[in-house]
Amino acid sequence: MKIWKCEVCGYLHDGEEAPEKCPKCGAPRDKFSQLSSEATELVAKSRRTNDIHMEIAALLGRVLALSEEGSSINLDPGCKAIFEKSKAAAASLQQQIKAELAAHMNKGKWG
Ligand SMILES: [Zn+2]
Incomplete structure (x- = not known):
């Protein structure tokens, strides 16, 4: 599982790649960064x-x-x-x- 985080608003997106733009704040794809595997595991547990x-x-x-x-x-x-x-x-x-x-x-x- 890959999770991408919008650095502008904190929106989390699950998928192979980041969305074209953030559905929450409209920020473009380059504002997303992939969560580390530790952070991904933490999100799954949460x-x-x-x-x-x-x-x-x-x-x-x-x-x-x-x-x-x-x-x-x-x-x-x-x-x-x-x-x-x-x-x-x-x-x-x-x-x-x-x-x-x-x-x-x-x-x-x-x-
Ligand atoms: Zn956003």
């Missing part, structure tokens, strides 16, 4: 990590919905307590994931 975060956040959304339903059925205090705990834990993890993803974007790690 993309996969972000995908995993997104998938886990979606699963936590499902946990939240199920916990909500279980809690509202309210079969007995033991069940309700567990559903309330899973609701709180899922909500907390979701917030942490959102904060982490926001931090990645601010650092430009969003490959």
